[in-house]
Every structure is written in C-alpha cells, then in structure tokens.
Amino acid sequence: MIEVSGLKKIYRLGNVEVEALKGISISIQRGEFVGIMGPSGSGKSTLLHQMALLDMPSAGTILINTTDVSHLSDEERTNFRLMNLGYVFQDYALVSELNVQENVALPAIMQGRSLADSYAAAASVLEKVGLAGRLNHLVYELSGGEQQRVSIARALVNKPSIVLADEPCANLDTENSWIVLELFRAVNRDLGQTIVMVSHEPWHQEFFDRIIFIRDGLLDKDRMTREHKERTDEGL
Amino acid sequence: MSSTSHRVSIFLALRSLERGNRFTLGLTVLIIGLVFVMLVFQPALLAGIIQVENNQIVDYMYGNIAIEPKEHHLYIEDVSYLTEKINRIPGVVASSPRYVTAATFTYHDTTLGKTLTSVNPSDEAQVLTIPDKMITGEYLSDGDRDQIVIGELLAGHKDTSLDKLKSLGGVQVGDTIDVTFSNGVVRTYHVKGIFETQSTTVDQTGFITTKEMESVMGLSDKASIVLVKLSATGNENNFRTTMLSYGIQEPIKTWSEEGAGFVGDINTSFSLINTIMIVFSLVIGAIVIFIVIFINTVNKRKQIAIMKAIGIKKEVIVNSYLLQVTCLCIAGIVIGLLMFDLIVYYLTTHPIRFPIGDIAPIIEPVRLLGSVITLLVVSLIAGYIPARKTVDEEILDAMRG
Numbered sequence: 360m361i362e363v364s365g366l367k368k369i370y371r372l373g374n375v376e377v378e379a380l381k382g383i384s385i386s387i388q389r390g391e392f393v394g395i396m397g398p399s400g401s402g403k404s405t406l407l408h409q410m411a412l413l414d415m416p417s418a419g420t421i422l423i424n425t426t427d428v429s430h431l432s433d434e435e436r437t438n439f440r441l442m443n444l445g446y447v448f449q450d451y452a453l454v455s456e457l458n459v460q461e462n463v464a465l466p467a468i469m470q471g472r473s474l475a476d477s478y479a480a481a482a483s484v485l486e487k488v489g490l491a492g493r494l495n496h497l498v499y500e501l502s503g504g505e506q507q508r509v510s511i512a513r514a515l516v517n518k519p520s521i522v523l524a525d526e527p528c529a530n531l532d533t534e535n536s537w538i539v540l541e542l543f544r545a546v547n548r549d550l551g552q553t554i555v556m557v558s559h560e561p562w563h564q565e566f567f568d569r570i571i572f573i574r575d576g577l578l579d580k581d582r583m584t585r586e587h588k589e590r591t592d593e594g595l
Numbered sequence: 596m597s598s599t600s601h602r603v604s605i606f607l608a609l610r611s612l613e614r615g616n617r618f619t620l621g622l623t624v625l626i627i628g629l630v631f632v633m634l635v636f637q638p639a640l641l642a643g644i645i646q647v648e649n650n651q652i653v654d655y656m657y658g659n660i661a662i663e664p665k666e667h668h669l670y671i672e673d674v675s676y677l678t679e680k681i682n683r684i685p686g687v688v689a690s691s692p693r694y695v696t697a698a699t700f701t702y703h704d705t706t707l708g709k710t711l712t713s714v715n716p717s718d719e720a721q722v723l724t725i726p727d728k729m730i731t732g733e734y735l736s737d738g739d740r741d742q743i744v745i746g747e748l749l750a751g752h753k754d755t756s757l758d759k760l761k762s763l764g765g766v767q768v769g770d771t772i773d774v775t776f777s778n779g780v781v782r783t784y785h786v787k788g789i790f791e792t793q794s795t796t797v798d799q800t801g802f803i804t805t806k807e808m809e810s811v812m813g814l815s816d817k818a819s820i821v822l823v824k825l826s827a828t829g830n831e832n833n834f835r836t837t838m839l840s841y842g843i844q845e846p847i848k849t850w851s852e853e854g855a856g857f858v859g860d861i862n863t864s865f866s867l868i869n870t871i872m873i874v875f876s877l878v879i880g881a882i883v884i885f886i887v888i889f890i891n892t893v894n895k896r897k898q899i900a901i902m903k904a905i906g907i908k909k910e911v912i913v914n915s916y917l918l919q920v921t922c923l924c925i926a927g928i929v930i931g932l933l934m935f936d937l938i939v940y941y942l943t944t945h946p947i948r949f950p951i952g953d954i955a956p957i958i959e960p961v962r963l964l965g966s967v968i969t970l971l972v973v974s975l976i977a978g979y980i981p982a983r984k985t986v987d988e989e990i991l992d993a994m995r996g
Contacts, residue, residue: 413904413990434908441906452901452994456614466905468606471599497614513905 360553361387361410361521366419368405368576379405381576382419389520392547392554394567402576403557404525410555411446411523412436424520441469445514445552447524451506453498453513459485460494463512470517477516484512488542504535511542515552522546524556528563540566600911607902607911608918620923623887627927627974630880632934634966637872639939639956640947641865647952648861651794652854654724658691658822659831660838661853663846670694670817671845678718678821684841686826686834689721692818694808699775700749700801702763709749710800711774713808722824725790725797732768732788739804743772743784746798747791759950760799774801780811793952821845877969881977888920889981899985900993909986913979920978924971 368380379402387393395403408414410421412428420429428439440446453462463481468474485491488508498506507527514522524543528536544566547554556567564570564584572580612620653659662681664671671677674692681690691714698711716735720726726734735744751762766772768786775781784803792798809815825834831849838847892899899912939956946953985993 408991411904437903437906437908440904446904448901448904448994452897452904454898454901456610456898461610465603465902465907469599469603469905469907469911471597474602474606 360389360391360424361385361555362420362422363406363410364420364422366406366409366421367417368402368409368414369417379576380409380416383573383576383578384419385571385578385581387553387555389553390547390551392543392566392568393556394563394570395555395557395573396559396564396570397573397579399559401573403559403573405576406573407523407525407555407557411444412440413446441466441517443519443521445517445519445522447507447510447514447522447527449526449529451498451503451510451530453506453509455498457498458494459490459496459498459501459509462498462509463516466513466517480516481512484516485509487515488512489538502535504531504538507531507535507539508542511539511546515546515550518550519552521553521555524554526557526559528558528560536560536563600908600914603907603911604914604918607907607915608922611915611919612922619887619891623884623923624926624930626883626887627880627924627970628930628934630876630883631928631931631966631970632938633876634873634880634970635931635935635958635963636938636956637876638869638962638966639935639958640954641869642957642959642962643954644949644951645862645865646957647949647954649851649854651792651797651952652850653828655728655792655794655797656723657848657850657853658722659825659828659850660823660834661848661850662821662823662843663848664819665845670814670819671821672817674816674818674821677843677845680841680843681821681823681838684837686837688824688826689718690821690823691715691718691722692805692821693719694805694812694814694817695819696777696808696812698777698801700745700763701773701775702766702770705762705764707749707761707763711776711803711808712800713803713805715805719802722822725792725802728790728792729788730791732786734788734790735802735804737804738806739787740807740810741782741784742787743774743801743803744788744790745772745786745801747789748795748798749801750786750789760795774803776811778812782807782811793950795951877973880970881973884920884924884974884977885981888916888978892916892981892985896985896988896993900988900990903986903990904994912986913982916978916982917975920974921971924974928967928970 363383363385366380366383367378370377370379383406395406397403409416416429420427424443426439428436431439454465457465460478460481463485464477467477467480472480482491482494485494488511490505490508490512493501493505498509501509511527528539531539540563543554543556546552567584569583571578662671678690678692681687694713696711697708700707700709715737716726717737730747735742745766748760749762750766751758751764753765755762755764763772766786768788770786771783772786773781773783825831835847835849902912903909939958943955946955
C-alpha cells in the first residue's frame with residue numbers, strides 16, 4: 360500500500376544543510392492503523408509530509424497503491440492527494456470563509472460531485488463525527504475539539520484509501536484527544552481505511568496497530584502493539 | 596479547465612465575497628469606484644471644453660460651412676447670386692456674406708489694430724449668435740451707417756489691470772471711436788453695443804454693416820467669406836458634396852476645417868494631456884488594486900495552502916481570486932458610474948465657469964465603455980499577479996507563515 364524506500368530529506372538553511380530524513384525504508388499495509396512516534400525533531404512530521412505529497416523528497420522513492428509518487432508533477436500530486444489521500448493537520452487548517460458543511464464538502468465538490476451530493480456526503484460524515492447539529496456554523500464558532508473533528512470529516516469525505524494525520528491531538532485536551540483517537544479507530548475498523556498518524560504522546564500507543572519509532576531521521580523501531588495482538592486474537 | 600474547476604472557483608469566490616471582511620470589501624469597491632471616476636471625469640471635462648470650443652467656432656465664427664474666394668481671388672464675386680443659390684439648397688437655414696478687413700481703432704489716446712467685419716445684420720442673426728451675446732447696448736440693424744458694435748475684450752476697462760488683453764481702455768455704449776480702414780479712410784462711429792462671446796478671437800473684433808463697408812471700401816456685391824448655417828450640425832462633409840452638386844464653385848470648408856488651425860492644436864494638446872492623465876490614473880488604479888489583492892492574498896496564504904493540500908488545483912484558486920476581482924471591479928464601476936452621474940448632473944446644472952465659457956462634462960458612451968474595459972483588464976492583471984505568486988508558494992512554507 361505504502362512503500363517508502365531509502366527516503367532522504369535535506370533542508371538547506373543558507374549554507375547549512377540539515378538532513379531531516381537519512382534514508383528511511385518502511386512498508387505500510389492496507390487497513391493498518393500506524394502510529395509514527397519519536398522525540399521532537401526526529402523527522403516524524405517530515406516523513407508524513409513526504410507520504411502526503413506535501414513536500415518533495417531529496418532522495419528515495421514512495422510508492423502509494425503502486426504509483427511512484429516521488430516523481431509526480433505539482434499538478435499530478437495535487438490530483439493524487441484529492442483522489443487518494445485524506446490529511447488531518449495539527450492545527451485543524453479549516454477554511455475560515457466556509458461553514459462546517461462547506462469545509463467538509465469542498466474536496467467532494469472538487470472531485471466533480473454535484474453540490475447537493477457533496478453536501479449530503481459532508482452531512483453524513485459530520486453525523487459520524489458527532490457534529491450533525493453544527494453544519495451551518497462557521498469554524499470560529501466551534502471549539503478546538505470540534506474543529507479537529509471537522510478536519511477529520513473533511514479528510515474522510517472522499518473515502519480515501521489512506522488518511523494521514525499530523526499530531527491531530529496536539530492542541531486538544533485529553534477528553535477531546537480521546538474522542539479523536541476513538542474516531543480514527545472506528546474509521547479504521549469500520550471502513551478499513553489505512554491510517555498513519557504522527558504522535559508524541561505515549562498513551563496514544565494503545566490505539567495503534569503498529570508503531571514506527573523514528574530517531575534522528577532514521578528508523579529506530581517498528582513493532583506491532585500489544586493491543587493489536589489482542590484485537591487480532593479476539594478476531595480469530 | 597474543467598467545468599468542475601469552474602464550479603469550485605465560483606463556489607470559493609462567492610463564499611469569500613459573502614463572508615470576507617466587509618470593511619475591506621467596501622473599501623476596495625470604493626477605491627475602484629474612485630479610480631473609475633478619475634478615468635472618466637477628466638476626459639468628460641475635456642470633451643466639454645472641446646465642445647464649447649467647437650460650438651464657439653460654429654456659433655460665433657464660421658457657422659457650419661464657410662465659402663471662401665476662389666484661388667488667387669481676394670473676394671467672392673456676385674455674392675447676392677451665390678447666397679440666393681445657397682439658400683435654395685434644402686438643409687440650409689441661412690447664409691451671411693461678410694467682408695473682413697484689418698482696421699485701426701482709436702479711442703481717446705489709445706489706438707489698436709484689429710479686425711473689422713461687415714455683415715448684413717438680419718442675415719448674420721440667422722447664421723451666428725453674436726447678436727444674442729450683447730452685454731450692453733444693441734446689435735446692428737440693416738440700415739445702420741455710423742454705428743459699430745465691438746467685442747468686450749476690444750472695449751476693455753478703464754482700469755486696464757482688469758483687461759486680459761490690450762484694449763481701447765473702457766469704451767461704453769454711446770461713445771465714439773475712430774476707425775482707420777486699410778485704404779486710409781477714417782470714419783467715426785457711435786458704439787451701439789458691446790458683445791461678449793467668451794471667444795478671445797471674436798471678442799477682440801468690431802462689426803459694421805455691409806452697406807457702410809461698401810461705401811468706405813468702394814465695393815459692391817462682394818464678400819471675403821460667406822457663412823452658412825445648416826439645420827443640423829455634424830453632417831457638413833456630406834453637405835459639401837450637395838453644395839457642389841448645386842453648382843457652388845468656390846472653395847467650401849467645414850467649420851472643423853476652418854477651426855483646425857487654432858483649435859486643432861489645442862485639441863491635440865488636450866488629447867495628449869488626457870492620454871497622460873488616463874495612463875497615470877490607470878497606473879494608480881492598478882497599484883491600488885494590486886496592493887489590496889496582495890494584502891488580501893498574503894493574509895490568506897495559509898488558507899490557500901490548506902486548499903492546495905486538500906487537492907484544490909492552483910488554477911481553481913487563482914480563478915476564484917480573479918472572479919472576486921471581477922465582481923469587486925464591476926461593483927466599483929457601478930459605484931463609480933453613480934458618482935460620475937451625480938457629478939455630471941451637478942455640473943450640468945451648475946457648469947464650471949472657464950475663461951472660454953461655461954463647461955459641463957460630456958459623457959461619451961464609447962469612451963465610457965473603453966474605461967470600463969480598461970479598468971477590468973487592469974484589475975484582472977493587478978489581481979492575477981499576487982494571487983499567482985501566493986498560489987505558487989510551497990504548501991508547507993505557506994502553512995508555517
């Protein structure tokens with residue numbers, strides 16, 4: 360599903376080169392809920408940005424659903440994001456001039472669906488994230504937790520095969536973080552969507568199937584979680 | 596671009612206009628409106644000035660058409676026959692033969708060399724409107740022999756500091772002035788009236804009757820020029836052909852050809868000034884619109900990056916900005932038109948008093964349309980550059996701010 364090979368990312372700050380990723384190779388399977396963890400500055404967000412096609416790698420390749428996305432043009436990357444990926448930002452990143460329903464419907468409209476169809480799809484997803492009563496609210500009228508749920512709903516509206524989330528709970532309190540993580544868990548379980556989430560909170564681990572630890576731009580550890588084993592055993 | 600992209604552009608543009616900052620929106624529309632007024636007001640005012648000048652040529656100097664002596668001839672011969680022929684042509688209101696000569700005017704100790712024109716007052720009154728422009732006294736009558744009417748600039752003031760040009764120093768109706776003709780004859784005339792047309796050329800001259808001129812100069816049935824008044828202005832070139840078909844053999848000139856010499860240069864100068872000011876206004880307008888859109892897009896850098904991140908194409912975002920600019924520009928033009936109409940209405944009822952006459956701006960539809968199109972194009976360019984610049988920024992750079 361996602362094959363990352365020898366991925367490097369070098370930032371140039373004046374004459375200084377900073378190697379944020381030093382040749383990471385990982386493989387993520389369809390339907391996995393993967394947490395990317397590591398200390399601050401380890402390169403976990405950089406890795407997610409490369410997988411989300413928000414940034415271009417300096418070296419290495421990324422295959423998503425068999426497409427080598429590391430060499431796509433700018434327009435192709437935009438289209439690929441629209442058709443295949445959902446992305447949840449740390450700071451919600453909603454469009455302030457659109458109301459809740461319009462924010463969620465926007466990717467669906469861009470995919471070519473009718474306005475009515477897109478609004479209906481948005482309403483349906485918003486109901487799933489518990490915001491059915493907030494459709495016509497503007498984003499600044501919502502709490503941080505609600506805004507993040509709108510952001511998740513927007514990432515899900517086109518039913519992408521992969522959802523990427525960059526520290527979605529960083530600005531939320533524990534209660535709202537729990538709601539968001541439960542939401543991801545439910546989406547992963549019920550719709551089979553692959554979820555890759557960056558986090559630095561140890562207690563988030565229990566929600567993941569698998570955790571990839573990054574340290575100093577390199578893969579440190581890659582392991583299945585105990586919770587995943589228990590879930591798998593229960594499934595068997 | 597696909598219909599979906601257009602749909603999304605329109606969707607984003609409408610939402611932005613609907614929910615954007617009302618103050619910024621209003622200010623932008625007002626600025627575009629003022630730029631539009633700047634674009635159209637000045638040409639309208641200049642058009643008003645040019646029209647006044649043209650009217651002066653038609654009303655006070657040449658009528659619609661002037662017939663001149665044949666080449667190498669000093670006078671038009673058999674004028675009465677010629678004017679009869681002219682007056683029979685459909686569309687001709689009247690014709691007025693004139694004899695024009697240089698003369699020296701003397702009043703007390705002041706002597707000035709100016710132009711003296713003789714007219715048949717009743718004919719002249721049908722062709723030009725000088726008889727309606729008397730500020731004191733009366734215009735000439737057909738039988739007048741020892742009477743003269745003179746222009747306000749020639750009459751002047753006792754306090755010569757009030758004079759725009761050198762004058763006779765305050766001639767009043769009833770005063771007498773001596774006129775020395777080009778053949779050396781000197782006659783004394785009672786000033787019957789003083790006129791003011793606000794045309795500098797006309798207001799420096801004097802008029803006597805043709806009968807008087809003929810007696811002094813020993814002429815008969817001759818004229819230096821015959822002025823023709825038509826029932827409608829604007830068709831003079833075609834009318835020249837008609838006159839030729841009626842057997843008029845003398846050179847026929849339209850008022851615009853007669854006025855081309857002195858008014859042409861002024862009009863060309865005005866057109867040049869006009870063009871410079873329009874370019875200047877457009878540059879100011881473009882810079883203002885550029886700044887407004889630039890600030891707007893810079894403030895929305897993150898929002899634009901978000902849209903790109905969720906899969907909205909760059910062209911869709913740029914087009915949404917262009918649509919917004921178009922809407923703002925149209926609204927600005929409408930506001931500008933309303934302001935311009937109000938100004939024109941006010942200045943039509945209260946014309947500006949220029950030295951050459953009362954000036955009211957004139958709306959020329961073609962120029963108005965040209966200004967609308969120009970402002971739209973300039974706005975789109977001024978809106979496109981910052982929108983494109985912001986959209987081309989890397990997503991993560993824009994997100995970080």
